[in-house]
Amino acid sequence: MSMSSEFATSGFEDALIILGAAGIVIPTFARFRITPVIGFILIGMLVGPAGLGALSGDYPWLHYFTITNREAIEPFAEFGIILLLFAIGLELSFARLWSMRKLVFGVGAAELLLSAALIGIGIHFVGQSWGGSIGLGLALALSSTALVLPLVGTSSPVGRAALGMLLFEDLAIVPIIFLLGAMAPFAQQEGWEGLAQTLVIGSLTIAAMLFLGRKLLPPLFAQAARTKSPELFLAASLLVVIIASLATSAAGLSPIVGAIVAGVLIAETEYHDQVEIITAPFRGLALGIFLITVGMSLDLRLIAANWQALLLALVGVVVVKAMVTGVLLRLSGAGRAVAAETGVLMASPSETTLIVLATAAAAQLIRPETAAFWQIVTAVGLTITPLLARIGQDVARRMEARTQEPVPDFTVGDDGEQRAVIIGFGRVGRLVAEMLTMHGKPYVAVESNIDAVRAARREGFPIIFGDIARPELVDNLRLGHASALILTMDNPVLALRIVKKVRGYCPDLAIVARARDATHAAALYRAGASDAVPETLESSLQLSEAVLVDLGIAMGPVIASIHEKRAEQRAEIMEMGELAEPPKLKRRTLREAKSESG
CATH class of the missing domain: 3.40.50.720 (NAD(P)-binding Rossmann-like Domain)
Structure with a gap:
């Protein structure tokens, strides 16, 4: 093999392609105020082995612009998910987690189990065995933490509801994997014993991490802060994430659990803001790598050949999860708009669905071709997550508009x-309104955030709900x-x-x-x-x-x-x-x- 072909197939060239894609996708899609999620997935489809990579044998120069080895970049994608979950942990605290216990272990558990049961029963009726139906139901009931929370954050009512359910799903990944292993045709009683042993060891590991983290992290970051070196602060942050993830992996748990625990521990210190800022570029790039791998798993020719079955499967999963999530949130006391938006947002499968599908296939609960079919459904579902978020917002706005009292001219x-007329009622709009009131000048405000509208109305501000981006509202x-x-x-x-x-x-x-x-x-x-x-x-x-x-x-x-x-x-x-x-x-x-x- 020549030096040029060795270079063309090296991981270094793949890294350059990914960095180049990030440099194009992020500013381009930000310019049009579109989430870069879609851009990264499209790049993966374009440069992956099912896209231009398939032509690299006939056109050798394409080696320099394509990625033919998907497995080579998957470790970087997994690290991106770990960093993302670490960032989510930074936004939490023990007090906030305790306040969310009913949402996490109540609504979250019910949403996962009920969605899995309905999806599994539906799949069983189309010819799948009960073991495979359980595996597929549990896999497809999971929702994407990596995409959902960046779209809505964790401070809004929708974000808090999604966070609670996603936290339970992240904690449930390991028991699900062990459950599928125990259900394998070749599994013996040690499968259940292994599950119990892992849960005990994992619980002890997390308890040790919580104890040692409270003792060791404050002096560690204090020393890094004294040096006034951003590089050392970054190194300390990544060291904590890596050690925590390795600890939970060694205990048999998912590294995601370790990343969340590390984030929660740092959130209790005074250094959490600096850690969040300094690790943000790495999180965005690593998440982009993960999305590129998702796009690389999409074969447009295979999708075109089976589009009817794929569409029916995806619509079925989305509808079941949206309805279950929305109904459970309504029963728990959430508003109609919040329940509807959260339900639609959480309706697509998750990146961890791919892990559970691989486990079910390895346990011989489903055939390899069945796993491949649902992997495509999952990849397409991840691709349309931003679209589902937009649909959920539109549905919530229409529901709120119908339920609001009539507003006079x-x-x-x-x-x-x-x-x-004040357009926007955030920090600046509220101050302008207060100054107009102080000087006796009449006004009305227009705001598209229904929570801000409700809060302002309770305080007596003349405000209406509306999205100024819609031309008819301006008219x-x-x-x-x-x-x-x-x-x-x-x-x-x-x-x-x-x-x-x-x-x-x-x-x-x-x-x-x-x-x-x-x-x-x-x-x-x-x-x-x-x-x-x-x-x-x-x-x-x-x-x-x-x-x-x-x-x-x-x-x-x-x-x-x-x-x-x-x-x-x-x-x-x-x-x-x-x-x-x-x-x-x-x-x-x-x-x-x-x-x-x-």
């Missing part, structure tokens, strides 16, 4: 009073009768789109927009904004004001200099936007509206 009241706001439009959401692309559209049919409306930076502010001015306020500029001016006052300078000169500097910066931004002067007509209209309402 808010742009023009019975007395003909003009109101300002229904009757902005031609508003006194001002204030855009406070942190979405540069959407803000520009709204400013352009509204300015087209409201030439005299005052439009004040939150800008991410000076460049974004200049673009907003070009689009027709009356005022664009860069976050970076205002935070710098506030910091300067605080410093000057603390240094003993009188408040009057400080305020005057701040206003002068703000005017200078605004003039520079206007020049960037190629505007000779601020839109005086629009600003004059705003002052007239103020005088009329005052």
Whole structure:
């Protein structure tokens, strides 16, 4: 073999391909505000052995752009899952875990067992043996921790519900694997004894990790912090993850369990924020590698040849899991929208489904061709997880919109009073609303987060639920009768789109927009904004004001200099936007509206 072909098939070239894919996928999909999950899976399909890799024998130059050995990068993908579960553990604490015990061991256990039972019974009726049906039911009932939690986080109601059920599934992986091994036709009584022994040893190992971690981790990270070396801090973090995963693996448990325990232990220390920040790039890259391996398992020709059976199987799994999860969450007291969104989000199979399928095949509970069929179903299910998340959000919004009380016309009241319209009711929008209230100026806010809407209504804020990204909502706001439009959401692309559209049919409306930076502010001015306020500029001016006052300078000169500097910066931004002067007509209209309402 020549040196060039050796290099072409080396792991080093595979690493370059993966890094190149990450460099293309992440910024490209972020530019269009699409999750990079789909991009990584598509890259895996393209460069994998079922894609361009299949042509590398006829076209040797393709060796430099394809990955032909899927098994060679799987260890890196498994390490990515470990880092992801470690990051999830960093967001937890013992107090939070205890508060979630009913969700984890109540709803989580019921969701897994009931979904597995229904899926297994359905598969048995199409000709699978009971042993194989149990194995397939347990495998397909699992949901993807690696994809679900990054899509919704762990702080929202949907995220908390998903986290509780996913934690139980992660803990249940090892008992499931031992159960399938004990059910094998060749298994003897030692299979059950091995399960009991592993659970005992695993429990003792976790208890030892909890005890030693509380004693050893604080001084370890304190020493790393004293050196002020990010490299040493990173090394200490990865060392903890690796040792914890190896410990649980040696005890017969999944390394995922060790990663979660390590994250929970560090979450109890004062260094958890720094650890989370410093390990984030590695988590994203390693997760990308895992998703590439998922894409490499998809053979489009095989999918095309069996698309009807694959579609029927996938739809059946998704429908059963969505219904079971949604019903159980409703019975546990969750709202209709939260239950529906969580059910749809959790409906696809998991990356650990592939592990359980391999175990069932090794135990001879299912045939290899059956395992291959369901592996494709799982890979396709992982691919559509972001789509299911979007569908779940849309379903939840429609359900909330139907259940909300009617909202009166808010742009023009019975007395003909003009109101300002605030789009977005987060930290910035709430502050703007409070200032308008302080000065007696009427307004109404529009927010797409139903939890924020409910909280604001309880506090007495005039707010409605709606997604401003939908063009029909902008049309229904009757902005031609508003006194001002204030855009406070942190979405540069959407803000520009709204400013352009509204300015087209409201030439005299005052439009004040939150800008991410000076460049974004200049673009907003070009689009027709009356005022664009860069976050970076205002935070710098506030910091300067605080410093000057603390240094003993009188408040009057400080305020005057701040206003002068703000005017200078605004003039520079206007020049960037190629505007000779601020839109005086629009600003004059705003002052007239103020005088009329005052």
